[in-house]
Amino acid sequence: MQTLSLYNSLTNKKEIFKPLKEGYVGMYVCGPTVYSNVHLGNVRSFMSFDMIYRYLLHLGYKVRYVRNITDAGHLTDDDAEDKISTKARLEKLEPMEIVQKYTVDFHQILQKFNLLSPSIEPTATGHIMEQIKAIETIIENGLGYEVNGSVYFDVIKYNRTENYGILSKRKIEDAIENTRVLDRQSDKKNPQDFALWKKAEPEHIQRWDSPWGVGFPGWHLECTVMSTKYLGEEFDIHGGGMDLKFPHHECEIAQAQACNHVNPVKYWMHGNMLTLNGKKMSKSTGNNILPGELITGENDNLSKAFAPSAVRFFMMQAHYRSVLDFSNTAVLAAEKGYGRLMEAINMIDKLKTSSISTFDVKLWKQKCYNAMNDDFNTPILIAHLFEVVKLINLMNDDKAFLTIADLEDLKTTIFAFVYDVLGLESQANLNDNLDKLGGVVEVLITLRNQARENKDWKLSDQIRDELLAIGIQLKDGKEGTTFLID
RNA sequence: GGCGUCGUGGCCGAGUGGCUAGGCUGGGCUCUGCAAAAGCUCCUACAGCGGUUCGAAUCCGCUCGACGCCUCCA
Numbered sequence: 433m434q435t436l437s438l439y440n441s442l443t444n445k446k447e448i449f450k451p452l453k454e455g456y457v458g459m460y461v462c463g464p465t466v467y468s469n470v471h472l473g474n475v476r477s478f479m480s481f482d483m484i485y486r487y488l489l490h491l492g493y494k495v496r497y498v499r500n501i502t503d504a505g506h507l508t509d510d511d512a513e514d515k516i517s518t519k520a521r522l523e524k525l526e527p528m529e530i531v532q533k534y535t536v537d538f539h540q541i542l543q544k545f546n547l548l549s550p551s552i553e554p555t556a557t558g559h560i561m562e563q564i565k566a567i568e569t570i571i572e573n574g575l576g577y578e579v580n581g582s583v584y585f586d587v588i589k590y591n592r593t594e595n596y597g598i599l600s601k602r603k604i605e606d607a608i609e610n611t612r613v614l615d616r617q618s619d620k621k622n623p624q625d626f627a628l629w630k631k632a633e634p635e636h637i638q639r640w641d642s643p644w645g646v647g648f649p650g651w652h653l654e655c656t657v658m659s660t661k662y663l664g665e666e667f668d669i670h671g672g673g674m675d676l677k678f679p680h681h682e683c684e685i686a687q688a689q690a691c692n693h694v695n696p697v698k699y700w701m702h703g704n705m706l707t708l709n710g711k712k713m714s715k716s717t718g719n720n721i722l723p724g725e726l727i728t729g730e731n732d733n734l735s736k737a738f739a740p741s742a743v744r745f746f747m748m749q750a751h752y753r754s755v756l757d758f759s760n761t762a763v764l765a766a767e768k769g770y771g772r773l774m775e776a777i778n779m780i781d782k783l784k785t786s787s788i789s790t791f792d793v794k795l796w797k798q799k800c801y802n803a804m805n806d807d808f809n810t811p812i813l814i815a816h817l818f819e820v821v822k823l824i825n826l827m828n829d830d831k832a833f834l835t836i837a838d839l840e841d842l843k844t845t846i847f848a849f850v851y852d853v854l855g856l857e858s859q860a861n862l863n864d865n866l867d868k869l870g871g872v873v874e875v876l877i878t879l880r881n882q883a884r885e886n887k888d889w890k891l892s893d894q895i896r897d898e899l900l901a902i903g904i905q906l907k908d909g910k911e912g913t914t915f916l917i918d
Numbered sequence: 919g920g921c922g923u924c925g926u927g928g929c930c931g932a933g934u935g936g937c938u939a940g941g942c943u944g945g946g947c948u949c950u951g952c953a954a955a956a957g958c959u960c961c962u963a964c965a966g967c968g969g970u971u972c973g974a975a976u977c978c979g980c981u982c983g984a985c986g987c988c989u990c991c992a
Contacts, residue, residue, distance in 0.1 A: 461992090462992075464991095464992075465990080465991075467990095473992060475992085476992075477992030478992070480992090481992095515990065597921095600922085600987080600988090601922075602921060602922095602988080603920090603921085673992030674922095674986065674987080674992080675986070675987065675992065676992070677987070678921090679988085679989095680991095702992095703992065704923085704992095705985085705986070706992085710984075711985080712985075712986070712991090713991095713992090715991060716990070746930090749930075749931065749932090749940085750930085751931085753923095754923095754932090755923080755924075755985070755986080756931085757930085759930080761930080761942085761943095762930045762931090762942085763930095764942080765930060765941065765942035765943075766930075766941075768942060768943095769940090769942065773941095775955095809932075809933095811933095811940075812932060812933080812939075812940080814932095814940070814941080815939055815940035815941080816939095816940085817940090818940060818941070822956095825956055825957075826956085826957070829956065829957070831956095884951080889951065889952075892951090893952075893953080896954085897953090905954070905955080906954075906955090907954065907955045907956080908954075908955075909955075910949085910956095916955085
């Protein structure tokens, strides 16, 4: 097996990946809150972990990948309703109706971008009992306290024996100094404390019975409970967006410690933001592009529609830990490069082999693995893939050669990385109609070549130009004419 | 204000103490009836100022700037 190293946010450095149980990986990723459509920034994050999941699978690990659906709503502040019930009132729908609608939307979008389904996709509302149990345990362990039907986590007390800030590298003392004055009457002992259970006001729609009265679970608890339930008290990888590091992930660690007395996660991984016009995409500020708009091109930031796979390629050209700025020109450039890559790949089966190789496939292959093994460096991997694009084009021109064995190795490797690891869909999904269209184009190519032999340039150019006008490009090569359907 | 990330050529975007990222774009050449495609090639950067070093875009310090978190957010 390859030696994989990854960047651990807990230690802030790259580490050799060594799963708790050899050959098996437990991975938890924070999923969406399903109160509105996912935007492209959300998609990037899930796509990053999809790529990571895919590479782990490719390496032969048996991976249990858990990604939750947050359908219980998160508090916006101490007094407000949670987001799901607010939205439900606006649209005059049941909360679960909202949840259903946006869960379906979420799944459809991710499918378009070719993301694999997680092994388990648990919901917060399906784990209320477990959350109540966890709260009871935290109270028993002296780190939770009840006030007026709500339960809070005692961060200050926790910090006496443990390190609240171990992940985000914050010092709780600083946090105390910098806390804005909350002149609202809060039940918390300290502003840093966070809710484990929140009493439901009469108008609150989502509500459950608990030992502390009718209420609903706090924001951070579901992930602790569900990750523990499906992956164990200790597991390998926990992922999520950079913006979840604090407080969400920090609280998860505290809760898990308070319940089970162990640091739950060996490797924390955080994907970086997708920006638009240099600013973070965000549901709340409206600075975002919806995936649907991208596919139809209906957004002021877009000049045209883009295929999801081209956008996936665009995202894979950046490292998952780097901020990526979305712009029309950047995606256009990526789309073009992506087309060139796929065109070359589709050519592989037509290549002739030779008795010698002029390219070191083994070395190239290892360079691809080295790139991925270095904290999933997809931009480097893609750079290597373009070396092979050049090679294929040269071979097609009889200027480079590979033996049968090398070509086979090359093909297997490139297919694995492009389709299995990067998750780029094949453009060669030719259906029957496309086959027939191809046949028609071949006929036209033959007619054109006859015209060219007769030096009837007018006719030959007419065929070529009119085909181009409807999106079919003819390419004259040494071995004859090929075509590309847009 | 606190914590953190980052600042690379026309654009996007990697990277290592000394040796080519890659993609897109633009110029030139080869091929071609012309064009396209493909190949070759050119434009060769590392925010600013200091310091460490034989040598730094890569290490350290400062300055400026951007962004993220500190409040729901991937």
